[in-house]
Amino acid sequence: MQITRLQSNDDVIPLRVVTGEGAPAMIKDGLFTRFLKPDYALAIHDSAILPVGQVGFTPGYALAAADSVDISIYGRGGHGGRPQSTVDPVVIAAKTVLALQTIVSRENNPFDPVVITVGTIHGGTKNSIIPDEVKLQLTVRSYKPEVEKRVLASIERVAKGEAMAAGAPKDPVVKISHAANATYNDPELTKRLVSALRGVLGPANVIEVEPTMVFEDFAEFNLAGIPSADFWVGAVDPEKFAAAQKSGTSLPQLQTAAWAPDYMPTLKTAITVETTELLELLAH
DSSP: OEEEEEOTTSOEEEEEEOSSOHHHHHHHTTHHHHSOOOSOEEEEEEEEEEETTOEEEOSEEEEOEEEEEEEEEEOBOEETTOGGGSBOHHHHHHHHHHHHHHIIIIISOTTSOEEEEEEEEEEOSSTTEEOSEEEEEEEEEESSHHHHHHHHHHHHHHHHHHHHHTTOSSOOEEEEEEEEOOEEEOHHHHHHHHHHHHHHHOGGGEEEOOOOSOOOTTHHHHHTTOOEEEEEEEEEOHHHHHHHHHHTOOOOOTTSTTOOOOHHHHHHHHHHHHHHHHHHHHTO
């Protein structure tokens, strides 16, 4: 995600690129040597699928590991009216996009979730010109490290296989950038905090929700040996939530232009969640 600032003269100036680097940078900077290593790590995140007043929890794997994959596919360009004299990288790219989905549907255990999304495809300059190169940009989401490793290797294999089958002049270049590890909510800690929250907010307002394939750098604290738990706090206006449930329309999602949390009620619930959790842990 790129953060930008809009100037008065309509020039857009990039400020910085955010890639989930916060927690790893803090730990690398000596967080646990400069300060005492904590007994627990807690997080709260607003939710676009829960109404204000409700809190969601997920024991175990809750958010995914994320990797970015950039693939450059090479062909031999030429005139669009004489495709027989070319090796068309657009066709190779199209076949690659489809073949990548078989990694999920045919190579992966359905009980180990994986997402492979091709977010961009770039190539060519004109209708009648076959280009020399096409670029794909992917995001890959998974939970288990062994699954992540296998899927990334399969992506590289598929890309190279499709290029070889088409007679490409050289292998594609596959660049993998790791963005974040999977967030794992300690089951015992989560259970304990859920009990405390239900005592304050009521059983009906603290509900188990499905894991999601988005990511957070909060995962690093659990990997550092600290029992961790990340909770979702509902941020949708209850009336809008009820209307959407009744009509079947989709609610605006996080990180979209239409997302507008019900600010003050959400903040109050988040503060209640935080203080309840802290009192529960500090009391013992």
